[in-house]
Amino acid sequence: MTVETVGFWLVAAVLLGSSLAVVLTPNLFHAVLYLAAALVATGAVFLLLDQPFLFAVQLLLYAGGVVTIVVFAIMLTERLVGERIRQTSRHLINGAIVSAAIFAGIAGFLLQAPPAPPRPEQTADVTASIGRALVGPFAVTFELLGVLLVAGLIGALYFARSEE
Amino acid sequence: MIGLSSYLVLAALVFSIGLFGVLTRRNAVGILLGIELMLNAVNINLVAFARFHGDLTGLIFTLFTIAITVVEVAVGLAIVIAIFRVRRTVDADRLDLLRG
Numbered sequence: 001m002t003v004e005t006v007g008f009w010l011v012a013a014v015l016l017g018s019s020l021a022v023v024l025t026p027n028l029f030h031a032v033l034y035l036a037a038a039l040v041a042t043g044a045v046f047l048l049l050d051q052p053f054l055f056a057v058q059l060l061l062y063a064g065g066v067v068t069i070v071v072f073a074i075m076l077t078e079r080l081v082g083e084r085i086r087q088t089s090r091h092l093i094n095g096a097i098v099s100a101a102i103f104a105g106i107a108g109f110l111l112q113a114p115p116a117p118p119r120p121e122q123t124a125d126v127t128a129s130i131g132r133a134l135v136g137p138f139a140v141t142f143e144l145l146g147v148l149l150v151a152g153l154i155g156a157l158y159f160a161r162s163e164e
Numbered sequence: 165m166i167g168l169s170s171y172l173v174l175a176a177l178v179f180s181i182g183l184f185g186v187l188t189r190r191n192a193v194g195i196l197l198g199i200e201l202m203l204n205a206v207n208i209n210l211v212a213f214a215r216f217h218g219d220l221t222g223l224i225f226t227l228f229t230i231a232i233t234v235v236e237v238a239v240g241l242a243i244v245i246a247i248f249r250v251r252r253t254v255d256a257d258r259l260d261l262l263r264g
Contacts, residue, residue, distance in 0.1 A: 008166045012174050019178050019201050023185030028193060035197050038178075042204045045171070049215040054226060058207075061230050066200065066237050073241040074193060077248050090257070095187035103180035107173065116168035120218045129220055130227070138224050145231050152235030159242035 007048055015041035028074055036067045053127040171212035179205035192244045192254040196237060203233045 018037040025031050043058035134142050178201055185198025207226050214222025248254050 004166060008170065016177055019181040022197055022201060023181055028191060031194060031197055035200060038201065039204065042208060045208055046211055049211050051211055051223065054211060054223060057227060057230055061234050065234055069238055069241055070193065073245060076245060077254060090188060090190055092188055095184050098187060099180040099184040102183055103176055106176040110169055110172055117216055119216055126223065130223055133220055133224055141228065145228060148232065148235055152239050156238045156242040159246045
């Protein structure tokens, strides 16, 4: 049992547990908090895969940004309606059957796949390579991403503006 | 040593759980949370493949999906708030105006 093995199973348990809590808890606010835990656990998976930069991005954008936005949205809508929003589920059995079938399909595909290559040694500094790639071959895509962010910002403002 | 398939199975499990949430939640915000889980599972897959194949493109792609997801959540929640102002509900079953 190496450190990596123990870490993987620990992170996997946290990730799966909090993911299940996200889709099963009746309180919407608690679901968002469990989502934050799941997102941080995903970041920890990135760390296990030797990607500290993606871990930081995950924490900043997902656990910091997305969770904050969702919490604000819940608080706003609850304030507008003046009561707690119930979070109920329906068709639990049908949903479980469909998602179990999807998982079985993916798992069957993984079983047929040829054996994976062994994990190569991490040689270069990945963060530096990502930075060079973003201003090199992926520069146009990177700029387009900026355009998309501006469009999303304007779109969100447009939809959520008050009528007056 | 944890192999590539362990990461892929973990991602597949998270993806299925997210799909379950999307299928069963009635609240539009709850459905968005399920979509978040599914996109996260995809990111795990991308990073795992990139790491095990020593390919940088998967990491760049993950960066782009993360940014696009953040935009998607912002616009999606803005739409939810706009719908809520008009209809006074975020129950996806009762938002059937476009149903034929």
